Amino acid sequence: MPRRLIELPLLRRLKPGLYVHDEEALNAEPALDLLDEAITPVSAFFIRNNGELPDIADEGSWTLAIDGEVERPAVWTLPALREAFETVTETAVLECAGNGRAQFSPATDGLPWRLGAVGCARWSGVRLADVLNHAGVRPGAVYTAHFAPDRQIGKPEKEALSRGLPIAKALAPETLIAFAMNDEPLPRLHGGPLRIVAPGYPGSAWQKWLNRISLRTQEHDGEKMRGTDYRLPIHALRPGELLDPTHFAVITDMPVKSLITRPTNGFIVAAGEMVAVAGFAWSGAIPLAAVELSCDGGSRWDDIALAPGESPFAWRRFETRLPAVAPGPLTIMARARDTAGNCQPLEPPWNPRGYCNNQVQRVSGTVRARDARGLREEFSRGI
Numbered sequence: 001m002p003r004r005l006i007e008l009p010l011l012r013r014l015k016p017g018l019y020v021h022d023e024e025a026l027n028a029e030p031a032l033d034l035l036d037e038a039i040t041p042v043s044a045f046f047i048r049n050n051g052e053l054p055d056i057a058d059e060g061s062w063t064l065a066i067d068g069e070v071e072r073p074a075v076w077t078l079p080a081l082r083e084a085f086e087t088v089t090e091t092a093v094l095e096c097a098g099n100g101r102a103q104f105s106p107a108t109d110g111l112p113w114r115l116g117a118v119g120c121a122r123w124s125g126v127r128l129a130d131v132l133n134h135a136g137v138r139p140g141a142v143y144t145a146h147f148a149p150d151r152q153i154g155k156p157e158k159e160a161l162s163r164g165l166p167i168a169k170a171l172a173p174e175t176l177i178a179f180a181m182n183d184e185p186l187p188r189l190h191g192g193p194l195r196i197v198a199p200g201y202p203g204s205a206w207q208k209w210l211n212r213i214s215l216r217t218q219e220h221d222g223e224k225m226r227g228t229d230y231r232l233p234i235h236a237l238r239p240g241e242l243l244d245p246t247h248f249a250v251i252t253d254m255p256v257k258s259l260i261t262r263p264t265n266g267f268i269v270a271a272g273e274m275v276a277v278a279g280f281a282w283s284g285a286i287p288l289a290a291v292e293l294s295c296d297g298g299s300r301w302d303d304i305a306l307a308p309g310e311s312p313f314a315w316r317r318f319e320t321r322l323p324a325v326a327p328g329p330l331t332i333m334a335r336a337r338d339t340a341g342n343c344q345p346l347e348p349p350w351n352p353r354g355y356c357n358n359q360v361q362r363v364s365g366t367v368r369a370r371d372a373r374g375l376r377e378e379f380s381r382g383i
């Protein structure tokens with residue numbers, strides 16, 4: 001067995017409050033109240049690995065090779081890369097395409113993520129475009145291919161993941177080769193020393209432990225780029241329908257979505273009190289337009305103010321207080337909409353691998369009656 005980058009007890013110390021789905025590859029997501037901050041701290045950020053964590057003994061000898069359809073192939077050391085290009089910082093949401101998969105019915109293959117495989121961080125690095133332009137992009141280049149040393153569990157000859165980007169996204173100003181997260185050196189668990197940051201694209205496109213970029217004349221067909229992996233059916237499929245992988249397309253821009261981070265499921269509030277409701281909304285390429293809340297199961301939706309985002313790819317905060325009127329169950333729902341009119345659906349958009357579930361989230365709690373005893377206690381406490 002290769003030495004593991006970190007063992008479970010250390011992960012629990014580094015990231016307390018994360019639910020660990022899978023101890024072998026270390027896949028873990030936070031409870032939603034840990035996400036109640038504009039910038040997700042590293043300690044609460046989910047981790048997703050398709051294989052074994054690579055054992056990176058010596059960061060000093062790390063190199064990044066640029067080859068394929070370029071005029072001048074290059075090999076960069078970390079200091080040379082940082083010296084040659086401008087460092088930029090982009091605040092952006094990173095969300096796993098499988099976030100919310102557990103809510104699909106019938107269930108699909110894949111890690112049963114709840115709603116926590118998402119976070120918003122400050123990513124610093126160099127623009128991928130600057131590095132590619134320095135190498136000279138040949139006219140035939142249409143796609144990037146990204147490589148990393150991690151391997152599938154128990155299969156040292158098989159790459160864990162090798163994905164890429166359409167050349168337009170690779171050359172877009174927001175796309176980075178990042179070496180820092182929240183103003184700290186990029187942690188190994190999050191792909192340090194170097195990772196791709198592709199704002200608005202699914203997490204799978206954010207290659208960690210990046211050591212080679214190759215420009216290609218066709219869509220990259222590396223590990224987890226083919227078949228139904230990180231791909232959606234072009235036409236809606238019903239559960240059980242026969243799958244033809246040629247009718248699937250690579251997931252690019254993520255759909256509009258929102259997350260209520262406060263209160264959490266199981267909340268209890270006394271009748272007549274106010275419930276503090278807060279969360280975030282975000283989208284992929286199409287800008288966010290609005291967020292609405294409903295407290296009556298979706299009959300009535302009320303617009304709620306959205307704070308400005310730190311950048312176009314950051315999530316945006318909403319915060320309000322709702323009166324808990326009648327005793328009984330209370331369900332709060334949030335629904336985001338983008339400027340093209342796309343809206344979060346009430347039912348999950350089913351697909352065979354359970355990707356891109358942006359269904360409206362339901363947070364349920366109880367409004368307690370203010371009984372005589374409660375009132376007496378409040379009286380004795382002088383409230």
Ligand SMILES: Nc1nc2c(c(=O)[nH]1)N[C@H]1C(S)=C(S)[C@@H](COP(=O)(O)O)O[C@H]1N2
Binds near residue numbers: 203207
């Ligand atoms: N080398 C490598 N990069 C990878 C992966 C991986 O398994 N290996 N997983 C991808 C997936 S599916 C996601 S969602 C994100 C998760 O990033 P995080 O672990 O920093 O949260 O990393 C992506 N980059």
Ligand SMILES: [Mo]
Binds near residue numbers: 204
């Ligand atoms: Mo992912």
